[in-house]
Amino acid sequence: MRTIVLLILAFSWALQSEGTEKDDPSPIIFIYDASGSMWGQLQGKSKMEIAVEVLSSSVNALPDAQKIGLVAYGHRNKSDCKDVEFLVDVSEGTKSAISSSLRSIKPLGMTPLAYSAALVIDKLRTSKMKATIILVTDGIESCDGDICQVVADAKKEGIDFRMHIIGFGLKANETEQLRCAAGAGEGQYYDAADAGGLGAVLNEATSETVDKPKGNVSVYAVKNGVPIDALVTAYDQVAKREPISVRTYRDTAFFYLPPSKYNLEAKPLEGSDVNMITVSGVQSFDEKIIHQDLGFDGGKVRLTTTNNGANWDCMIKVIDQAGKVAASFRTYDKPKEAEVNPGTYKVTIQALRIEGLSTYSEIDSVEISAAGVTPLAYEFDSGTAFIDAKVNGTSVDAVVTVTDSKSGKNVAGGRTYDRGKEFLLNPGIYSVKIVPLGEFKDRSPQTITVEVKKGEAISKTLNF
Known part of the structure; x- marks a missing residue:
């Protein structure tokens, strides 16, 4: 058997009797579930202890002028689906009286959720009051009642109330009827997993009153x-x-x-x-x-990066408008996706293994939509230049420096290691300087000009 703590918190009296001010707050009526499962444990405490502490704290936080009452069920007879008792009347209820009554209750019986709600709603019917009803439950109806139907029927009748329902440690498949009742009662369904959660949702529920x-x-x-x-x-x-x-x-x-x-x-x-x-x-x-x-x-951005038409390895960064990197990844020679929050981004693309002045690019104002895929593609161009240094027909070790002829910027370099060196370069005209090493380091350096074309290979051998 599950336990249900029903709290009916009404924050505004809509008293229609002569001499009562229209702005007086409605009474708060707590309906407290004292069925047996309140002895269940959460975080080393019984649910009864947690509920008493949290409810008492909520009551103490209310304005001093607030009228309050208390109803309990399941605390006197173990198997009685009509064991409901009005303990503190709203006309004379105090914070201390509520707290004292809560601490005196010992969980025992059934959980007549619908019947308890019906009795409280009947009080509203006869007294012509309006109220906010907040139900906190750690389980489901155990007496074959339908609280959603009870609430819906009362609303059709014109009884003025608002019902919020808090599921206290409930499983997802146990909440359907409670969500239905909260909706019918023009209120909100909340989940609370522990004492902190229960306190938080009570604070919100008590602020969303029938008077609003x-x-x-x-x-x-x-x-x-x-x-x-x-x-x-x-x-x-x-x-x-x-x-x-x-x-x-x-x-x-x-x-x-x-x-x-x-x-x-x-x-x-x-x-x-x-x-x-x-x-x-x-x-x-x-x-x-x-x-x-x-x-x-999340929205996805899909990057396809190519070099001379073939998939190419690149480093990608997706940067939000605040300059924060939202995603960073490597394509590894194939299209790659990354998921980020919806928004507007800048995407940077750095080609790997290619050298030159056109190995990096940025794409601005990329709109990434929720649950969608934004495709992006970028094409790099390259050609190869093979450089070899020889003495008497034999390759020798040398240092090679490649400089962009127009800008004078050094774009690549390396050693031939007695076998020549191949450079993968952006198309362009380059100045290539070769300096022999080792036993031939006394040989004078040589500089040549080479033109690299897209998709083509050029080979140059320098004899020292």
Whole structure:
């Protein structure tokens, strides 16, 4: 049997009785799951201990004037699906009373999720209150109830509430009904894996109350088809309001943006290889909901580098607009792909083994789209020059220096080692200087001019 901690946090009284101010906050009603699985362990503590600590902390952080109440179920009878008790009434509830009651509860029985929610909603029905309902559960319904149907029916009836649901250590295949209920209750489903996560989502859930306008913008963040947790901040480009943020918790998140045009900045909260993305010009309206998908999917750049038409080995760097190298790789004589975050990049290409003044190139303003492949190709040209030094018909060791004739820049060099030296050069005219070594080092150097043509080989032998 799983345990469910139900928290119903309502932050605004919509009291309709005479003499009550319209701005008074709604009461907070906690529905606490005290079923047997709360004895389960997480990080060396029982889930009961974690829930009591986190809920007590959340209660203590509320404004002093906030009205609060407490409901518990599963704490008196082991097999009773109707074991639900209203422990602290909102008309007289205090922070200390809530904390004291939480610590006195001992987990025991079933998890009547739907029945407990139905009883609390019935209180809203008879009292004409509006409330925010936050359900924190470490398991699923154990009494054959359908909380999604309960919530949907109540909404159709016109009962004014908002329901958020927190899955406390739930598996992905256990959340469908809870997500359904949160959606029907015009709220948000959250995941919490531990005490820190539970506290964080409670803080957010308690801030998204029924008194706030209904969400008119929804956002959903994914990377490679998998939803991720992201913080989305909206910046008003017209009225310049203070930024408004929402966290996705690996699900669709709703927030209210007053009608205007916004830029959205989405920062992933998981996956350090993912950078922030920006979506510009998102228009919000009061009369309809706008949805924005936020794709953190990597885009690929595919490099094909050739020399005289044949695949060639090159070093590649993909550099973002801030000057940071997003990817660096070697082609190894074949087309090669690299995945980076979507954006605009500069791609640098350095040919290997070729020497000359045209062995490096840059391609600016390369747009790489999410989940797409951007093909790039670059062609280098070269020819070969074979240089040999001989004495009396026999090759000797010599130093060879190759200089571009027009610029005077030294582009290559090496030794012949008694067998000659071949240079792979960009097409052009070069000045080649040969200086004998060893026993022939007293021979005078010689300088010749050679022209290297694309795809052609030239051979020069100098006799000393």
